[in-house]
Amino acid sequence: MGRKKSKAKNGGRNHKNNRNNNSNHRSSSASEQQPVSRNNDKKNQPRQPNNYLNFLNRQLAFRLLFFYLDETDRLQLGKAYPRFQNAKLPTVKPSQVSEDGGDQSTPKTKTKTTTANGDQELTKIKTITIPQDPHTLLARLNTRRLAKRIRYLGQQQCTACDDDAKVYNQHVYAKNKTTEQIAIAEWQGLMVDYKKKLAQEQKEEAEEDAEDNNNKGTNVAVSFPSQLELLLFSPCPRAVAVLASYPRSGNSLLRTLYERTTLRVTGSDMRGGLTKHDLVGEAATESNAVQFVKTHYPERRGSPPFLVNRAVLLVRNPYDAMESYFNLMMTNTHTTSLTEEQRKRNAAVFAEMARKEIQVWRDFHEYWLAQQIPLLVIRYEDLIRHTDKVIAKVIRFTLEVQNMGFFEDRISRCIREEQIENLGSYRPRSGGIGKSLSTGMYSTELLNELNRGITDTMIKFGYEEMMKPNPEDWKLEPLDQFGVEIDGKPNSFMSINGKGLVRGPKRFTNWKDVRRQMAQDNDEKKSC
Structure with a gap:
């Protein structure tokens, strides 16, 4: 009787499944014919959600x-x-x-x-x-910027009756278009606007027709704040250019300025958390996506090896760079600084680190100076004082641009709007050039010891006067033409992230132990 009831029960269930879906009936019948092991452990085979x-x-x-x-x-x-x-x-x-x-x-x-x-x-x-997919990260970034545009439009208090506002509103969020399509249309609009400007200058017209409402198509150039403009990936017909720097030398600052000027995403061979700072090209090194790639090689090794055919070497004086690097590693953040008391308590740790890092700093820059590819040397100190000149130099070199007219307009607009002090997490910290020498981290004995091994390298970059610890007396004239170009061999390439790092085991600092000790000291202080 029990077996008959079981059959009737199964038959009713199969009949119901057949009425809903024939395929489910066949699947269920097939499963009934197969022997089922009663020893299966349900814990070892968790049931998955049915969706x-x-x-x-x-x-x-x-x-x-x-x-x-x-x-x-x-x-x-x-x-x-x-x-x-x-x-x-x-x-x-x-x-x-x-x-x-x-x-x-x-x-x-x-x-x-x-x-x-x-x-x-x-x-x-x-x-x-x-790493996350860079294209997805870029789409999210552009979507956030579109949302900010809507809020920006509301702050401008444009009325729906205003013709200019209608054009503006349509361009804020174009319907039935992806963020990439909107970005392309805006870039084309910028090019159309620039060509109009050239034509007007050639005809010597007194006024510029900045907005032409009779212009058909989607290429309507509407002015937004540069931080709300949409970015694009840019396939490169050759091997990429790299932006090489020792850590905490202004790499991310330069990338931000470059992206806002060219509206092109920069890449990176690292997998860092810089996406929260709108740098979405993390782990993107392929020439089919980016033209300009950040690297700290050979200080450390990033993504798998890739080829480059030119490099921008961004240099910062070692005193400020190492002090900033110490802050980064001690706080594990890009924006927090140590207190004066913490500096005093960790002075010995800093001195030990500085003796190691000064060798890394020297060997890193000497490595790049010895390469055979075209090289542009720029300085962080010139970047924050003569931003427009340095950015123009970088764009001309990286993109191999002959006529800079279009980018000069972009630089003038972006640099005027941005003001480096307002660039968020990667703005220069207060204190100015050589600020690290006034924090008490560098004793006279430590400076003399560090300088003995870097004199030749400091002279190459025009830092010889900085070897005297009197920042008030420094003039620090900018490099010739705000950047020195070193011609390489024709059609030369080099591989990034290969063998041979300048940071060996003897130049390594165990930051986990250092931070753990600092945390223990803080706890003991609170308990007292």
Whole structure:
């Protein structure tokens, strides 16, 4: 009787499935005919949610889905479907700064979960770290800028009856277009506007027709603040150019200015967390996406090796660069500085680090000066004092531009608007050039020891007067034409991120131990 009831029950279920979907009936019947092992442990075979995410997990690599999500989305999705966390290791947020200043993978991420009793506890999610898709990051950045444009338009109090406002409003968020299509249309509009300006100058017209409402098509050049303009990737017909610098020498500052002037995304061979600062080209080094790529090689090794055919070497005096690097590694952030008391307490740690880092600083720059590719040498000190001149030099060299008319207009507009002091996290800190010598971190004995090994390199970059610790007496004239070009061999290339780093084991500082000791000192001070 029990067997008959079971058959009747199964038959009724199959009949219902057949009525809903014949394919489900065949699948169910086939499964009934197959022997089922009663020894299967349900814990070893967790039941997956019955929705499209189950299909993604079975048919696709689920981690690829996480590849296109940001940190918040990843954690929320992982908490909503915890079984996927056991099945696949998802990717998580970009990693923090590693011990050598680079980026390290984060094997586990802590997240708060609520227990059955209502209490919150920290749980660890197993994770792996791979860089997010740059194209997705760029689309998100441009979308955020479009949203800011709408708010900007509201602040301008444009009325719907105003013809100029109508054109402006249509250009804020073009319907049925992707952010890439909008960015391309705006770039074309800038080119059309520049050609009009040239034509008007040739005809010696007194007034410029900045906005031509009779112009057909989508190429309407509407002026936005430069921080709200959309960016594009730029396929490069040759090997890329690199922006090489020792850490904390203004690399990210120069990238920001370059992007806002050219409206082109810059790449990076690192996997850092700079995407929060709108630098979305992290881990992008291919010539089919970017033309200008950040690197700290050979101070550290970034992404897999790639070819370059020219380089911009951005130099900063070693005293300020090492003091800024010390701040970065001690606080593990790009924006926080040590207090005066913390500096005094860690003076011995800084002195030990400086003796190692001064050798890295010297060998890093000598390495690039010895390369055979075309090289442009610029200085951080000139960048913050003569921004427009240095940016023009970089664009002309990097893009191999002969006529700079269009970019001169862009530089004039962007630099005038931005004011380097307002560039957010990567603006120069207060104190000016040589500020590190007034913090008490460099004793006279330490300076004399450091200078003995870098005299020749300092002279090459015009820093010889900085070897005397009197910043008030420094004149520090800019480099010739705000940048020195060194011709390389014709059709020469070099490989980045190969073998041979200038930071060996003896030049390594264990920053984890240093930060742990600083935290213990702070705890002891609070307890007293």
